[in-house]
Amino acid sequence: MNQDYQLTVQEVLARPTFQHAYLAAGKEGLQRLVRWVHIIEVIHFEQLLQGGELILTTGAAFKNDTAAFMTYLDQLIHNQVSCLCIEMGHNVSTIPQEWLSAAEACQLPLIIFPQSVRFIDITQDIHAHMINQHHKALQDLEKISREFHRMTLTSQGVTHVLGLLQSSTKAQVIYVPQDGQPKFIPPVSSRESGHWLSCLAGKLVETSDHGQAAVPSVEEIDGQTVIVQPVGAMGKTWAHLILILSRKPQEYEYLIMDSASLSIAQDLLRKRYMEERKLYSQTLWVDDLLHLRIRDEEQIKVLIGNEFKQLNELPYHVILIEFEQEQENHSLQDEGTESIGIHLSLSVRSVFEQHSFHPLITLKNNKLVVVAFDKAPKRPSKERLQQIFQSLLAMKAEEQMKLTIGIGQRNLSFMQAHISYQEALQAISLAPTLQGNVMFFDELGVFQLLLHIADKQILQAFVRTYLGPIIDHDQTKGSELLRTLKVYLDNDGSKQIAAQQLFIVRQSLYYRLEKIEELLGADYMLPEKRLALQVAIRAYQLTNPVRKL
Numbered sequence: 001m002n003q004d005y006q007l008t009v010q011e012v013l014a015r016p017t018f019q020h021a022y023l024a025a026g027k028e029g030l031q032r033l034v035r036w037v038h039i040i041e042v043i044h045f046e047q048l049l050q051g052g053e054l055i056l057t058t059g060a061a062f063k064n065d066t067a068a069f070m071t072y073l074d075q076l077i078h079n080q081v082s083c084l085c086i087e088m089g090h091n092v093s094t095i096p097q098e099w100l101s102a103a104e105a106c107q108l109p110l111i112i113f114p115q116s117v118r119f120i121d122i123t124q125d126i127h128a129h130m131i132n133q134h135h136k137a138l139q140d141l142e143k144i145s146r147e148f149h150r151m152t153l154t155s156q157g158v159t160h161v162l163g164l165l166q167s168s169t170k171a172q173v174i175y176v177p178q179d180g181q182p183k184f185i186p187p188v189s190s191r192e193s194g195h196w197l198s199c200l201a202g203k204l205v206e207t208s209d210h211g212q213a214a215v216p217s218v219e220e221i222d223g224q225t226v227i228v229q230p231v232g233a234m235g236k237t238w239a240h241l242i243l244i245l246s247r248k249p250q251e252y253e254y255l256i257m258d259s260a261s262l263s264i265a266q267d268l269l270r271k272r273y274m275e276e277r278k279l280y281s282q283t284l285w286v287d288d289l290l291h292l293r294i295r296d297e298e299q300i301k302v303l304i305g306n307e308f309k310q311l312n313e314l315p316y317h318v319i320l321i322e323f324e325q326e327q328e329n330h331s332l333q334d335e336g337t338e339s340i341g342i343h344l345s346l347s348v349r350s351v352f353e354q355h356s357f358h359p360l361i362t363l364k365n366n367k368l369v370v371v372a373f374d375k376a377p378k379r380p381s382k383e384r385l386q387q388i389f390q391s392l393l394a395m396k397a398e399e400q401m402k403l404t405i406g407i408g409q410r411n412l413s414f415m416q417a418h419i420s421y422q423e424a425l426q427a428i429s430l431a432p433t434l435q436g437n438v439m440f441f442d443e444l445g446v447f448q449l450l451l452h453i454a455d456k457q458i459l460q461a462f463v464r465t466y467l468g469p470i471i472d473h474d475q476t477k478g479s480e481l482l483r484t485l486k487v488y489l490d491n492d493g494s495k496q497i498a499a500q501q502l503f504i505v506r507q508s509l510y511y512r513l514e515k516i517e518e519l520l521g522a523d524y525m526l527p528e529k530r531l532a533l534q535v536a537i538r539a540y541q542l543t544n545p546v547r548k549l
Contacts, residue, residue, distance in 0.1 A: 007034045009083045017122045025100040026109035032082040049079040059092035083109035148263035165260045174242035231261045236350040286362040290421040314373040318408040318420035321368040355384040433545040459539045466536040469519040484512045
């Protein structure tokens with residue numbers, strides 16, 4: 001593997017265009033990397049450099065003036081150039097000892113051309129060489145990336161990827177999975193491995209907190225450069241890939257680490273998908289429990305085993321997550337509902353576990369059913385659930401997948417799970433009516449009662465009794481009195497807030513309220529009637545989910 005697409009100063013001296021040049025000072029800096037060639041013939045130039053340049057000059061900016069040369073040299077040092085090349089001739093006839101001493105003191109290689117040279121030949125030669133090396137490095141990187149992906153299809157994919165990464169970088173590679181033993185390639189003594197794991201412990205925790213969005217972390221430890229790359233997907237870090245270099249890392253190291261970590265992440269994701277399928281088949285009994293086809297705790301003990309006692313004593317919520325693929329997302333449509341559901345289940349399990357919940361997940365048509373046991377019951381569960389749902393909604397929005405979520409109330413004991421399940425069903429059924437995508441049953445208010453009125457004719461009669469004149473007026477006149485009434489009552493009769501939320505001027509609101517009073521009677525704001533009106537409006541929403549208020 002050719003990684004040397006950045007030349008050192010020593011390698012530059014070996015180029016044909018430097019055959020007559022010699023090193024006058026700064027031997028200690030010969031291993032500096034040259035990233036570009038630049039010609040500087042002015043005395044002030046700090047804004048022109050970015051660091052790592054090989055500087056060519058005829059000395060026109062300083063001639064034989066030592067003070068001017070020192071000003072020139074200070075700027076080069078400040079901008080961390082690689083070396084300075086001076087052509088002897090019309091501007092500079094001799095190199096004073098002060099110049100040599102100054103260059104030697106800062107270990108800046110000072111190269112002298114004793115006779116006239118063509119700077120354009122030098123520039124073209126070095127730039128062409130570097131560009132060709134870049135191109136070759138990219139070709140090699142693409143070849144290795146393909147090999148990484150091929151390796152992950154084998155049974156020992158991760159181990160093979162780590163081996164190829166080490167042979168390609170000639171660096172110490174450390175792989176630290178979240179749920180396994182660290183691997184060192186090449187192997188090191190137990191004392192050395194313990195030392196590195198101790199040094200890296202804090203950094204691994206820090207980068208895990210950032211999940212998959214984390215960028216590589218770089219720091220110096222024991223005089224060596226350490227690059228820490230998180231490996232993961234779906235908002236969770238599954239492992240860390242670490243490279244230890246005895247030199248400053250080049251772009252190549254970052255690119256190859258990114259390719260290796262992506263291949264490892266794909267391998268881990270594939271294995272987790274298979275594990276999720278297995279877990280899915282093992283939790284099919286959850287559907288029987290939620291539909292009261294299991295009525296005996298002994299059956300659940302047999303199905304769960306040793307976990308039964310611990311889980312049965314933890315509070316839980318039953319949660320329904322309905323997923324709907326956007327029409328434009330043909331890749332999802334081609335997968336099939338079960339495959340999409342299992343992929344979603346991977347994300348759901350990962351996010352729930354991050355927030356201290358133990359999820360039992362099963363798939364029912366286009367809905368995931370999650371029985372989320374709270375492993376940290378002393379911490380407020382609702383706040384953590386809201387964080388979970390925000391993460392899932394954001395994650396799946398990027399995949400053009402719409403999620404609607406219904407959450408049953410907190411409960412205890414497996415045998416009560418069907419109650420929380422029914423609450424989750426009722427909550428999610430109100431999503432179109434209330435225009436929400438996360439519906440907590442305990443936030444439904446009076447809807448909790450209305451949902452239990454099985455005879456819809458009773459609800460419709462109640463609505464007609466209290467809202468009939470308003471509904472008829474809206475239908476015949478195309479007005480919005482019902483919506484106006486809802487907003488006005490929901491804001492405790494505040495005309496200012498109601499006008500703002502309805503996006504109308506105060507005078508228009510007064511006109512509408514006068515019409516409402518005319519239709520309902522002057523007593524419509526009295527407590528009992530006002531309460532009945534608010535309930536009737538909710539009943540209307542329930543029986544007319546298409547009408548948005």
